[in-house]
Amino acid sequence: MFSKACEYAIRALLFVAQKSKDGSKIGIKEIAKGIDSPEHFIAKILQDLSRKGMVQSQKGPSGGFYLDQSSLNASLADVVRTVDGDSIFSGCGLGLKQCSEAKPCPLHNEFKKIRDDIFNMLQTAKLGEFNGQLEKSKLFLKR
Amino acid sequence: MFSKACEYAIRALLFVAQKSKDGSKIGIKEIAKGIDSPEHFIAKILQDLSRKGMVQSQKGPSGGFYLDQSSLNASLADVVRTVDGDSIFSGCGLGLKQCSEAKPCPLHNEFKKIRDDIFNMLQTAKLGEFNGQLEKSKLFLKR
DNA sequence: GGAAATAAAGATAAAAAAGTCTTTTATTCG
């Protein structure tokens, strides 16, 4: 459904959201461990997200990644769009480039409904909203 | 959502279903044109599906691909499972290997609902059921 | 039986995605 990069991105940002909610910063190694991802790979992804403003970072001792208020309010849909583009929200399920109401593929309406459901789910979910449950180990980001 | 191979496979089988419903067979070149796919690539995919019994074929002059009664009744879910495996029906949306009720990812239940919707949609859709609309150009398999 | 047609199979290539390693830049703190 999502690329590996996107799966890691979501997990990493949820992890950073929770770990940095008291104003502290968290390093890339701890993130990689916390979400069980390849360290250098998630580093690349976060660099990218950082350039695009979806996560904040600071170099040097006591530096690391964190989320500012605006980033905490970003939705998972924002993350997915940033990493994977919006083909999952708008592309044809059978790969037709010009699939539309006027020239529909055989599953056009069915896919539309599903894509809308996916979008609504991801749009509703904000990066900051899982902190409590993550902390209580009601939710998991690795394995 | 699906791999390229899977998108082509679905389109090709729907195309074959429609073109062979009067008992005739259809060649690989015509299929590739009919669904706008790379000829050798869809050939590979159909060879695979043929070995697995999801499409029938015959070599030699007047040979080609066709669907027997049982194949016409196969669902798109069968095709997807054959080509892409069932990760789309059962995998965790965030890539966790052991995501479950007991150890859920933050979107576990939301993904479950969507995966179920996808499965039901694909399970309901049978390869032979679009022939009429395809023939009347109400539905499209290319561009 | 021989030529032509057609799918099957196998080998290779190209592109994209995933993952790793090394060097550079910025920051902190003594």
Next chain:
DNA sequence: CGAATAAAAGACTTTTTTATCTTTATTTCC
């Protein structure tokens, strides 16, 4: 300032997916 720390950047490798090309096997029809 200088050493240590941490992210940023860049180069590279590996794996997977997508695509192409060539050869082989099967079938038909004369």
